[in-house]
Amino acid sequence: MRILVVEDERRLARLLARGLEEAGHDTDVRFTGPDGLLAAATGRYDAVVLDVMLPGLDGIAVCQRLRSAGHRVPVIMLTARGEVPDRVGGLDAGADDYLNKPFSFDELLARLRALHRRTAGATASILRTGDLTLDPARRRVARGDTEVDLSAREFDILALLMARAGQCVTRYQILDEVWDGETDLRSNVIDVYIATLRAKVDKPFGRHAIETLRGVGYRLRPDGG
Numbered sequence: 680m681r682i683l684v685v686e687d688e689r690r691l692a693r694l695l696a697r698g699l700e701e702a703g704h705d706t707d708v709r710f711t712g713p714d715g716l717l718a719a720a721t722g723r724y725d726a727v728v729l730d731v732m733l734p735g736l737d738g739i740a741v742c743q744r745l746r747s748a749g750h751r752v753p754v755i756m757l758t759a760r761g762e763v764p765d766r767v768g769g770l771d772a773g774a775d776d777y778l779n780k781p782f783s784f785d786e787l788l789a790r791l792r793a794l795h796r797r798t799a800g801a802t803a804s805i806l807r808t809g810d811l812t813l814d815p816a817r818r819r820v821a822r823g824d825t826e827v828d829l830s831a832r833e834f835d836i837l838a839l840l841m842a843r844a845g846q847c848v849t850r851y852q853i854l855d856e857v858w859d860g861e862t863d864l865r866s867n868v869i870d871v872y873i874a875t876l877r878a879k880v881d882k883p884f885g886r887h888a889i890e891t892l893r894g895v896g897y898r899l900r901p902d903g904g
Contacts (some may be wrong), residue, residue, distance in 0.1 A: 683707050728769070745773065
């Protein structure tokens with residue numbers, strides 16, 4: 680992702696930028712409200728990490744102006760003020776999420792990933808692999824004309840496999856993208872979900888689309904099974 684950090688505490692801003700870049704994200708930093716608004720309005724960013732207390736224009740006003748101008752870039756607001764009215768004010772201004780200072784950097788990364796999945800899903804194209812289709816916007820899966828009812832986790836795993844059909848998807852990738860790293864690679868939770876997914880999208884239709892690559896991960900056959 681390309682992320683804009685708007686934070687007037689320069690040491691914190693640089694620490695955030697370095698951490699985000701080490702996590703694989705392209706990151707730009709602005710230190711004032713007007714500069715942050717100007718950068719965010721370019722449409723170049725996948726997410727904005729926006730402090731509330733900024734010189735020139737506070738974060739709530741920045742977010743309000745972005746939304747009034749039609750910019751839908753996801754915004755996570757940062758604040759040292761944790762009172763409910765402050766959080767409500769930020770969310771009412773159009774922020775997508777809220778973090779109180781001090782916060783865990785791992786939590787910020789997890790929230791950014793969750794926001795990216797939601798916004799990407801809202802605009803993503805329908806995925807098709809053989810007669811298996813997945814509609815990210817409507818959260819709908821079907822085999823041919825038969826709709827398949829999946830849980831949220833099953834849907835997210837299948838979407839990951841379909842987006843990379845024919846490629847190996849490792850257990851770590853599933854853990855990172857579906858669970859945000861919140862479970863243990865040593866647990867069998869991924870195996871359980873793969874088994875239930877097969878029971879819904881493969882077995883009733885006489886298919887074997889989801890393959891196990893022993894010791895590595897899983898792969899969805901590019902012909903859909």
